[in-house]
Structures are given as C-alpha cells and as structure tokens.
Amino acid sequence: MDFDRIKEKLNILADAAKYDVSCSSSGSKRTNTKKGLGDSSGMGICHSYTQDGRCVSLLKILLTNHCIFDCAYCVTRKSNDIKRAAFKVQEVVDLTISFYRRNYIEGLFLSSGIFKSPDHTMERLIRVAKKLREEENFNGYIHLKSIPGASDELMREAGLYADRLSVNIEIPTKSGLKLLAPEKKHEDFMKPMEKVKNEIIQYKSESKLIKSTPKYAPAGQSTQMIVGATGESDRDIMYSSAFFYKNYNMKRVYYSGYVPISNDPRLPALGTQVPMMRENRLYQTDWLMRFYGYDVRELLNNDFQHLEMDIDPKLSYALRNRHLFPVDINKVDRQLLLRVPGIGLKSVNKILQARKFRKLNWEHLQKIGISMNRAKYFITCDAREKELKDVSSENLKQLIIQNSFSKYRKEFNQQLSLF
Amino acid sequence: MKSVVLKYDGSFPGFLTCVFNAYEQKLEITEIIPEGEDQKQLFSETLEVITEDFKVQRVLKSLKKKLSSNGVKRLYYSFLSEIPGIELKMYDMIRYVYSSQEKAELDYSHPSVLDISKAAKQVGREKHRMEAFIRFRLTKDDLYFAVIEPDFNVLPVITKHFKSRYADQRWLIYDLKRKLGVHYDLQKAEYVSMELPEDIGISGGNPDYFAEGEIYFQHLWKEYFDSTNIKSRVNMRLHIQHVPKRYWKYLSEKSPFA
Numbered sequence: 001m002d003f004d005r006i007k008e009k010l011n012i013l014a015d016a017a018k019y020d021v022s023c024s025s026s027g028s029k030r031t032n033t034k035k036g037l038g039d040s041s042g043m044g045i046c047h048s049y050t051q052d053g054r055c056v057s058l059l060k061i062l063l064t065n066h067c068i069f070d071c072a073y074c075v076t077r078k079s080n081d082i083k084r085a086a087f088k089v090q091e092v093v094d095l096t097i098s099f100y101r102r103n104y105i106e107g108l109f110l111s112s113g114i115f116k117s118p119d120h121t122m123e124r125l126i127r128v129a130k131k132l133r134e135e136e137n138f139n140g141y142i143h144l145k146s147i148p149g150a151s152d153e154l155m156r157e158a159g160l161y162a163d164r165l166s167v168n169i170e171i172p173t174k175s176g177l178k179l180l181a182p183e184k185k186h187e188d189f190m191k192p193m194e195k196v197k198n199e200i201i202q203y204k205s206e207s208k209l210i211k212s213t214p215k216y217a218p219a220g221q222s223t224q225m226i227v228g229a230t231g232e233s234d235r236d237i238m239y240s241s242a243f244f245y246k247n248y249n250m251k252r253v254y255y256s257g258y259v260p261i262s263n264d265p266r267l268p269a270l271g272t273q274v275p276m277m278r279e280n281r282l283y284q285t286d287w288l289m290r291f292y293g294y295d296v297r298e299l300l301n302n303d304f305q306h307l308e309m310d311i312d313p314k315l316s317y318a319l320r321n322r323h324l325f326p327v328d329i330n331k332v333d334r335q336l337l338l339r340v341p342g343i344g345l346k347s348v349n350k351i352l353q354a355r356k357f358r359k360l361n362w363e364h365l366q367k368i369g370i371s372m373n374r375a376k377y378f379i380t381c382d383a384r385e386k387e388l389k390d391v392s393s394e395n396l397k398q399l400i401i402q403n404s405f406s407k408y409r410k411e412f413n414q415q416l417s418l419f
Numbered sequence: 420m421k422s423v424v425l426k427y428d429g430s431f432p433g434f435l436t437c438v439f440n441a442y443e444q445k446l447e448i449t450e451i452i453p454e455g456e457d458q459k460q461l462f463s464e465t466l467e468v469i470t471e472d473f474k475v476q477r478v479l480k481s482l483k484k485k486l487s488s489n490g491v492k493r494l495y496y497s498f499l500s501e502i503p504g505i506e507l508k509m510y511d512m513i514r515y516v517y518s519s520q521e522k523a524e525l526d527y528s529h530p531s532v533l534d535i536s537k538a539a540k541q542v543g544r545e546k547h548r549m550e551a552f553i554r555f556r557l558t559k560d561d562l563y564f565a566v567i568e569p570d571f572n573v574l575p576v577i578t579k580h581f582k583s584r585y586a587d588q589r590w591l592i593y594d595l596k597r598k599l600g601v602h603y604d605l606q607k608a609e610y611v612s613m614e615l616p617e618d619i620g621i622s623g624g625n626p627d628y629f630a631e632g633e634i635y636f637q638h639l640w641k642e643y644f645d646s647t648n649i650k651s652r653v654n655m656r657l658h659i660q661h662v663p664k665r666y667w668k669y670l671s672e673k674s675p676f677a
C-alpha cells in the first residue's frame with residue numbers, strides 16, 4: 001500500500017463527503033454466522049465524534065470528487081477549483097477492512113461525484129460493496145449513495161449488497177432545486193427512491209414464502225435535505241419529510257444546515273452562520289412525528305409556518321394548545337402524557353410503570369428524571385398544585401425561558417442587558 | 420435477628436451466596452463488603468461467606484422467577500459498577516422484589532429499585548463506550564491488541580460483542596486497572612492475566628511490538644478524523660460530552676502516537 005498517496009486521497013475524499021450528515025449504522029440484520037468479519041445485527045456504534053459533535057461510525061468517503069454536474073450548493077461541483085482525486089475499488093475495500101479490524105468503524109458509507117455517467121458511477125460503487133461481501137466475507141454495515149439517474153437494474157443490484165441506500169433530495173422544494181441545480185430533474189431523485197421502495201416491499205413479501213430470498217437493503221433507505229439555502233419555510237421542509245416517510249417508507253430524513261461554500265449570488269454569502277439551531281429544531285420536530293405520535297399539521301401549518309427558535313417544538317405546541325392541559329400524571333393516557341413538555345419517551349414508560357404501584361408526587365417525578373422546569377406547568381399529580389392557571393401562554397413562555405439554563409438562553413433573552 | 424456484616428470473595432456468585440445465607444439464617448445485614456475492604460460498622464459482628472455453587476444456583480433460579488431477564492441483567496450490571504455499598508442496595512432491592520406480589524422491579528418510585536437501575540445504566544453506558552472506544556493495534560505476532568481502563572468492570576459484558584464481530588481474527592483486550600484480559604484464539608474467549616511491557620503504550624507505543632503498517636493505519640485514522648470535521652460548526656462542549664477526556668489516551672484520533 002502506498003500510504004502517502006492513500007493519505008492524500010483520504011484527505012480529499014473524506015473532506016468532500018463530510019457534508020453528508022447520515023451516520024446511522026443500525027437497523028440491519030446481518031449476523032456473522034460463518035466466522036467471517038463483522039456483524040451488523042445489533043445497534044450501530046458511534047466510534048468517535050468530530051469536534052463539531054457529529055457521530056463517526058462509518059468510513060464516509062467519496063469514491064471520487066470528479067463530477068460532471070455543477071450544483072451550486074455542492075463543493076464537488078464542476079466549476080469549483082479544488083483538488084480532485086479518485087480511489088481505486090480495491091483501495092476502498094482495503095481501507096474499510098483495515099479500519100474495521102481495528103474497531104475504528106462500523107462499516108462504509110460510500111458516495112461519489114458523478115463521473116462519465118450516473119450508471120458508470122453507480123456500477124463502480126456496487127463493485128466495492130460486492131467485493132467486500134463476497135471476497136472479504138464482510139458483514140459490517142454498508143451504506144451506498146444512489147446516484148440520481150442510475151438505472152433500475154443497478155439500483156436492484158446495489159440493494160443486494162448494501163444495508164442502506166439513500167438518494168439525497170438535497171433541496172426540499174422543486175423550485176429551489178431548479179434554481180440551484182438546473183441540470184438535475186426532480187424525477188432523477190424520485191425514480192431510484194421508487195425502485196428501492198418497491199424492491200424492499202417485494203423482498204418482504206417474498207421472504208415470507210422463501211426463506212433464502214437474498215436480503216435487500218435491510219436497513220431501508222434515507223434521504224437528506226439542505227436547510228437554509230433557498231429560503232424555504234420550516235413548514236415546507238417538514239411537509240416534504242412527512243411525504244417521504246409516508247410514501248417512500250423512508251427510515252430517516254436528515255436535515256443539513258447549509259454551510260456556505262461559495263460566493264454564488266443564489267446562495268447565502270460566505271461567512272453566513274450555519275443555521276444550527278434551526279437544524280436542531282427540525283430534528284426535534286422529526287422526532288415528534290416519528291415517536292411521539294404528532295401529525296405534521298399539528299406542528300406546522302399555514303398559520304404557523306416557522307418553528308420557534310427560543311423554545312422546543314413540543315413546548316411550543318403545548319403553549320398553543322393550553323386547553324389540553326394540565327393533565328393528571330396519575331391518570332392521563334399514554335398518548336397525552338407523551339405531549340407533556342419536559343417528559344421524554346423513557347420517562348413516559350417509567351411513569352406508566354411506577355404509577356401502578358402508588359400515586360406519584362413531585363418528588364417521584366423529579367427522581368424519574370423529567371424536566372420539572374417545563375413539565376410542572378402542564379401537569380397535576382398527587383400533591384398540592386403548583387401550576388399557574390391564569391398565566392397567558394406568552395407570559396408562561398417567558399417564565400420558562402427565564403428559569404431554564406439552556407446554552408441558548410443568552411441569545412434569546414428578551415431583557416436587554418445594561419452594559 | 421442478628422445484625423451482621425457479611426464479607427465475601429467479591430465475585431457475583433459470592434454475592435448471591437450472601438443473599439442465600441442472609442435468608443437462611445434470618446440475618447439483619449448492615450453491610451456487605453468484598454474481602455480486603457474495611458467495614459464501617461464498629462459494633463457489628465462479621466461473618467465470612469464462602470461461595471457455594473448450589474446456593475448460587477438456588478438464588479439465581481428464584482431471582483429469575485421474580486424478575487424479568489432484564490431485571491436480572493440490571494442486578495448483574497449494577498454489581499459490575501463496583502460502587503462501594505452497591506451490594507447492600509442490591510440486597511435491599513432483592514428483598515423488596517421477594518416481598519411483593521407485583522413486578523416490583525419496575526417500581527421506580529422505590530429508592531433501591533431506582534438506584535440499581537441507575538447504576539446498571541451507568542455500567543451499560545460504559546460497556547457501550549468500551550465497545551466504541553476500544554482501538555485494536557496489530558502486533559507482530561498477528562494479534563489485535565487493545566488496553567482499557569474502564570471505570571466499571573465491563574470486561575465480562577463486552578466479550579460477546581467482540582467475539583461475534585471479530586470471529587476471524589485473534590484479539591486480546593486487557594483491563595489495566597483490574598489486571599485482567601480476555602483473549603480470543605479463533606475458537607474461544609478466555610480470561611488471561613499477564614505482565615505487559617511498560618513501553619507498549621496506550622496509543623502508539625514502541626513500534627517494535629507492532630506489525631508493519633500498524634502505525635500508518637493509526638495515522639490514516641487520525642487523518643480521516645480531522646478531515647471529517649466541519650470547522651464552521653465546531654462545538655467543543657458537545658465534543659467533550661461525547662468523548663470524555665479520560666478516554667482520550669486510548670484513542671489514536673485524540674492522542675496520537677504519544
């Protein structure tokens with residue numbers, strides 16, 4: 001192995017791949033049965049975290065950063081004057097195996113710039129995955145990026161080796177896509193997604209009848225949207241997400257705050273801050289949809305198009321729906337308990353178990369670990385009432401913000417400091 | 420009832436024997452301490468407990484009846500926490516579980532149930548972190564070798580994970596703090612105790628011990644780690660929360676080649 005050359009390539013091609021935010025490496029069922037290398041039957045593991053706080057669980061690289069397209073938001077775009085490099089198929093295989101054996105990673109996330117044609121590129125990605133599975137007997141996680149415009153046959157083959165496939169929709173609205181990536185068509189993104197969805201459905205029905213049906217993308221598919229590049233509303237973004245979850249059985253939608261990378265007049269200028277808070281609120285909203293039973297229309301709608309930045313979306317919802325609260329912690333059903341600000345999924349389960357034994361009071365709740373500074377205004381329990389009945393939602397919001405120690409508190413404090 | 424301090428050999432079966440004896444002899448326990456530790460109670464009588472397999476099996480069997488498999492696991496995990504005094508809390512929880520009709524292990528409003536579940540959670544977190552943060556280095560004799568110093572005694576609960584993941588390579592994970600390792604020889608994983616050379620190091624170490632290319636791979640990994648960082652998004656507070664500093668010396672990406 002020519003380490004110096006590999007090192008240079010790794011620098012360039014890891015750097016270019018870092019804007020892909022997906023890092024999930026769980027949800028696959030690939031047990032190491034034949035004494036091979038690797039096992040993806042459990043949870044994924046984050047083996048490290050970057051200084052920006054993101055999980056490192058997969059070797060996330062591009063096969064090449066040569067690209068025939070010129071999408072404004074992308075570092076790898078044709079017109080960008082950057083160093084270009086390309087890995088050989090075998091080099092990616094060797095790196096993956098060497099890193100995996102040292103317990104650095106859970107597997108490989110392989111994406112690529114588009115060289116020659118979508119099919120040509122896709123075919124190369126598949127060769128890496130196939131080699132890993134068939135020659136190296138590798139059972140670790142493989143996430144392949146589907147190249148927009150790749151053919152159905154290749155999408156089918158990719159799913160036989162990969163645990164997860166993803167097509168990044170990139171821009172949450174059609175009009176935004178037209179503006180920033182005029183060469184790409186909305187359909188180019190949707191077609192591979194459709195194919196993958198149908199293959200997964202087909203696999204599920206066939207494997208019920210024939211046990212030996214080869215696995216097809218067992219961890220499902222995901223997509224990613226760039227946030228804050230085209231002036232779309234939070235409502236636009238989350239409605240797109242809800243659409244993907246519902247119509248494409250998407251396992252995850254990722255939101256990536258736009259990091260300014262060029263001086264393109266269509267985009268936020270260089271030096272514009274990355275919308276991290278907004279990204280965070282979008283993920284919270286996403287969780288509320290997937291795990292807390294909210295309909296997207298309850299969280300965002302025509303009258304309420306933007307998430308509040310100073311409070312989380314669950315609190316925001318509760319403040320807009322005061323008529324539902326306070327709820328009696330010892331009686332309320334699960335569905336509504338899940339909607340109490342400051343009470344998470346795990347606490348909900350603990351409360352439901354513990355209240356079978358005795359009536360819970362404030363102290364019990366505190367020990368179980370719920371955030372009393374928010375929850376107390378929305379619940380009653382087996383104790384003297386603490387909640388404030390006649391306070392307006394706006395005042396209650398200020399009260400909660402004043403009493404919380406969030407790292408964002410300073411930014412959002414409404415009171416002016418004297419100096 | 421006699422009020423006593425139990426002294427046992429420090430093993431989990433030893434603890435279970437304590438439980439057996441306590442019930443059999445109707446003891447009032449004020450402390451349960453592993454050998455080599457001093458008791459705090461001045462005026463209690465001390466009883467030495469000798470681990471006996473049939474007692475262990477009896478207690479295990481009855482625990483499995485009263486607890487879900489998760490409940491038994493939580494007890495075992497909390498034991499591995501080695502938190503001083505955890506044995507008495509475990510005993511307290513066991514008594515509560517035996518005395519109640521319902522599934523008392525889920526009664527998070529009971530103090531020892533909550534404490535045990537918290538200790539188990541801490542151990543579970545450390546187990547997970549070790550599965551994440553162990554960095555194997557390939558030695559000259561073709562062994563993937565890692566040293567650890569976990570806060571809790573997680574070696575017994577991480578072995579399975581590494582066995583199913585690295586079935587086709589020989590590996591050794593050594594706990595420096597407890598001077599105990601697990602060695603996998605392609606067939607089975609077994610505990611080993613050994614002397615390690617001083618200069619083998621945690622990250623890097625004397626390259627003479629390692630296979631050709633080993634140090635390069637550590638460099639490549641460090642390189643990769645640095646290239647994936649997005650500078651405009653740096654958040655060190657979050658970073659340190661995820662990767663606590665006490666683990667840095669094990670991580671080639673954090674403390675390279677010291």
